[in-house]
Amino acid sequence: GEISIKDIDVTKYFEQGAYDKSAKLSPTSLSSLFGCSFKWLLEQLNVSASDMMNIQNDGALIGTLAHQVLEDIFAQGSIPEPDDASAQAAISFDKRMPEMAAELLLPENSVERANIRARVISAASDLARRFDAAGFTRLTCEEWIHTTLDGIKVNGRADVIAYDGNNEPHVIDFKYSYARNYYQDKIAKGRDIQLITYSRMIDNKPKPVAYYLIPMSRMITAFPAFGVETVEIGESLDEGWEKVRKTCSSELHQLRKGEALASGLVDEKVREAERGELGLIHESPPCRFCDYASLCGLNALGGGE
Helix, strand or coil, X not given: CEEECHHHXXXXXXXXXXXXXXXXXCHHHXXXXXXXXXXXXXXXXXXXXXXXXXCCCHHHHHHHHHHXXXXXXXXXXXXXXXXXXXXXXXXXXXXXXXXXXXXXXXXXXXXXXXXXXXXXXHHHHHHHHHHHHCCEEEEEEEEEEEEEXXXXXXXXXXXXXXXXXXXXXXXXXXXXXXXHHHHHXXXXXXXXHHHHHHCCCXXXXXXXXEEEEHHHCEEEECCHHHCCCCCCCCCCHHHHHHHHHHHHHHXXXXXXCCEEECHHHCCHXXXXXXXXXXXXXXXXXXXXXXXXXXXXXXXXXXXXX
């Protein structure tokens, strides 16, 4: 599972100051780094396994479309009435779909198109109700926020930052997903790298954070400020942030030594136990969604798709 990358000559990549200029750390890429440092490094070095790698699949296209529709509505800053949000979502979906997810226009996709449209419209109305009920007074969308880890900037765009009457920010990350149990479990176990990181990306102080699962119109969070049933967590945000910091430092230290881990080639239960003993976050290897299975050797072992 451990692969030497010294032949790739990453020394200059990690020289003092050089990495800061080319860093692509974000809440999402941190999950990739923790899950498989081999995959993460190849992405940073712009190593392409295929010309098809940058083409989004259908699920990603639909997710991008849904994100854009909700941004069109809430980027105005004010919170619309639910009925107005629904009407605006319908207009935005019909306008954006041909340019962002044209395959939905095919006759055989008519039922799916109608279902996706209805879910996005419902989510817009539901979010408007939730924002108003939680006492939020203004919104920003796709705002750049940042923090630092191991001396390196972590940048990201917040899908929505909702401010209450005291001007306190609350970060919402949209997901076009039905995996409610998956996200609840990650939050409960303190493994939700993205939310933990987003919580520190405004003033480097812990802020309330939540996921919103668009097709289910469901908010998932550990914070009562959002006005929904909360997920019980076993440790504080400060403890979670310290684990993220420690895990990031450990992964980058290994890479600077010239070693990357193709985590899909090792026993995951053993790796999880080892990381637990070290106080590090365990992230499952992203092999199902990885285009580098031929490079790490997973395909040769029959583990790739």
